[in-house]
Amino acid sequence: MKHLITKISLLLFGVLLLTGCGDKFLEEDLRDQIATDNFFTNDQEAQLAANGLYRILHKNALYRTRGLDNYYVNGTDEVGPSRNVNAQIHNYAIAEGVQDGNSTWAALYEIVRNASLFISNIEGNENLSDAVRDQTLGECLFMRALAYFHLTNLWGDVPYFRELLPLDELGSLERFSKDIIRAEMKDDLARAKQLLPPSYSDANLGRASKWAAAALKAKFHLFDKEWALAKDECDDIISSPQHRLLDDFASVFDQTDRTNQYNDEQIFAVDFTTDGIFGDSNTNRTDDYNPRLRDEPSNRNTRPDGPGTPARWQLLQADLQELDQDMSGYGWAIPLPELADQSNWDPDDLRYDVTIVTEYLGYELSFPYFRKNWNLNNSSPRENHSENYIVFRLADIYLMAAEAENELNGPGNAYFYVNKVRERAFEPDKPWSGMSQTEFREALYDERKFELCTEGHRKMDLIRWGILLDVVTTVKHRPWNNPAANIKPHHVLLPIPQDEILLNPNLLKTDPTNNGYRSN
Structure with missing residues (x-):
């Protein structure tokens, strides 16, 4: 569409x-x-x-x-x-x-x-x-x-x-x-x-398919703890020929080619286009995640080659221009410190470098950013982006099926679903095994965070698991924020x-x- x-x-x-x-x-x-x-x-x-x-x-x-x-x-x-x-x-x-x-x-x-x-x-x-x-x-x-x-x-x-x-x-x-x-x-x-219909093509891409309806129905069932019904819907989607997990995690979020922004893992996405006839046909959400050059890189005013030579920010700008890129976003939606710290991820988790960026073109950045959400190409200008907002994708469905199966019967058959997602996430492969039902459930808390962060699932996940307050009050925030002091059960x-x-x-x-x- x-x-x-x-x-x-x-x-x-x-x-x-x-x-x-x-x-x-x-x-x-x-x-x-x-x-x-x-x-x-x-x-x-x-x-x-x-x-x-x-x-x-x-x-x-x-x-x-x-x-x-x-x-x-x-x-x-x-x-x-x-x-x-x-x-x-x-x-x-x-x-x-x-x-x-x-x-x-x-x-x-x-x-x-x-x-x-x-x-x-x-x-x-x-x-x-x-x-x-x-x-x-x-x-x-x-x-x-x-x-x-x-x-x-x-x-x-x-x-x-x-x-x-x-x-x-x-x-x-x-x-x-x-x-x-x-x-x-x-x-x-x-x-x-x-x-x-099960799928669309050409100008109709982006319309709701039968699998989009199944994904939303599965979400309702999962949130209502109707585990068997949730898993039935997930299995139906997983067995469909229209959707598959992409081999490369980064490809799921690749929006650089404006003519090819859909892929087989997407089940439903909100379709934005640059320079549409309506003022809101495009999206500016991307700019929340795109850095602004006034912040970058670290020690931006330092002149590596001595007085009178270009500052680090000027060198970065020149290198960006050679790639037809720019850091022209708002730059304020960034990973919290613990998520940005690679030591909090498995060292073999390939998703980290796709999700988080702390260095670019050889320059250490002042802030970490979500690489999976940014688009620095000048063909995707500020406040006029064409990126799709992915609402449902197949990896989420696999993890939902894993959760539902574990709640129904324990982890025995649930490993299949989570390990399908982890196959592309790790090198070498690190499948789960040997867990209790509780261990599987709690491990899935982090697995969904690492796979799906910033995709609009985390808050509701924490709420339905009953751990929002615990997480918000214990995670590290930056000095200018203190949600831990304010959050209450009614939030x-x-x-x-x-x-x-x-x-x-x-x-x-x-x-x-x-x-x-x-x-x-």
């Missing part, structure tokens, strides 16, 4: 999509304005509607910049700021109205509203061909489930609806049990899995956004404490 995004008609954004709501569910009741009979009169209209859902994922509050990353990546034992920025989130200085995720909440409900409206108008629509009706319905079901996945992860119980409601009903909804929401999303994903969820409560006090009816952020 690298080029499809640039071709989306504005028609549906002006007529069909319920956008621009910002701090509330709806500004007006569009059900009173749009006749829903024969809402889509041909295949193209239904396809454009599905395309519009993917566009919402491009919002800054979701995948384009640090929207979801704020709550899935920061504040754990992986990423921290290189200076005193983003401190409220990293230091758990979160409250109603203070980094409470209001824009993320609004963007996710924008997906829910639009997907629900489209589902009701695609199902049984005889104006559509069978193939387009099945695919667009499957995509809408997947996208709505993805939105509720994030909503229930971040806020727990949330307002829930499956069809577009009148304004007065939307504006007075109470919170709904996340267990019921997630159960129904699993059912929707089972249906989506049957409707969606496993966000508070319902203050703006939403002001509009709808019913959001506090079932929980006056707002997830523990206020007293009764």
